[in-house]
Amino acid sequence: MAGEIEGLGDLATGALMAQAVDRHGHAHAGAAGHGACLNCGTTLIGEYCYACGQAAHLHRSIGAIWHDLLHGVLHFEGRMWATLPMLIRRPGELTRRYIEGERAKFVSPMAMFLFSVFTLFAVLSILGIAPPADVGNATGKVASGLEEAKKELVSTREVQLKRLNDPQSTDARKARARERLAEIDRELKVVVEAQPVFKAQDEYTANFKTGWKRLDYGIEKATKNPGLALYKLQANSYKFSWLLIPLSVPFVWLLFAWKRQFHAYDHAVFVTYSLAFMSLLFIVLTILGAFGVWSGGLFLAATLIPPFHIYRQLRGAYRLGRASALARTLVLLVFVQVIATLFLVLVLGLGLIG
Secondary structure, eight states: OHHHHHHHHHHHHHHHHHHHHSTTOOOOOOSOOOSBOTTTOOBOOSSBOTTTOOBSSOOOSHHHHHHHHHIIIIIGGGTHHHHHHHHHHOHHHHHHHHHTTOOTTSOOHHHHHHHHHHHHHHHHHHTTOOOOSOOOOHHHHHHHHHHHHHHHHHHHHHHHHHHHHOTTOOHHHHHHHHHHHHHHHHHHHHHHHHHHHHHHHHHHHHHOOOSOHHHHHHHHHHHHOHHHHHHHHHHHHHHTGGGHHHHHHHHHHHHTTTOTTOOHHHHHHHHHHHHHHHHHHHHHHHHHHHTTOOHHHHHHHHHHHHHHHHHHHHHHHHTOOHHHHHHHHHHHHHHHHHHHHHHHHHHHHHHHHO
């Protein structure tokens, strides 16, 4: 139940944060105002202040708070329903139109990205998808298990030796003791030969030092409690997901470095809308998987839809031909692997030193 509540909270927070960063998300007007704007002091003309955009008529009631919450979560001022279909079917056209200045009718890229990321983690919380908490040091566990096995074998060997050397033991009992001793010796040999390997790995992990005290302390904590480290990795992926945007923009720029008509802002819009779509796609696939949809079909969709969407967005946003868009898509798919690796390293590093 806690996961569901936390997930719904993430969803509401994401919608409200997305609306907050969206430059067009002003308060709702109900009637023309009179006098001066309560925000900037400009004389009011019409339902909104023409200087700062604040609504002329402001509600001051609990009902207005609930209205803003529901409006932020469910409506996004109606622009979500104009943006989402285009993001899915015509992402290139959406990107190009936004870049060229047609923005009032669409949710901004950053607002769309924030909403999709918060929704993604809300869905993961509601469905209870999280890294395992009970994760130990695998190498250390194996080394410890080998030591316990060695002690048990040595103890059993002593028992068999006593039976073999007991004057009252029968010949049959001594024969069984000899067979058991031979078997124990073989098992002991395997354990003794394996112990140094795992013990050395465990000691290396425990004694590994970089010289940076803060990082070394983080590595030590992660080694002792890998479950907590995995949880922090997931949380940091959530908090620092925005890093994917500045990481991705230079790689997209490389695809058009010799075309001066395209600017860094254009690439940032392209990247942010693309990341928003990928998050929404993962949400849909995750929900379908929770409902028992065939995993093979979901894997196929996860494999084919992203490159096809990137191709469509590249072609429409930059007005490319089929061959040019396809070539850039293939190169960008390679770049995606590099970006994902850089992001993982950054998030892991932030988790260790945080």
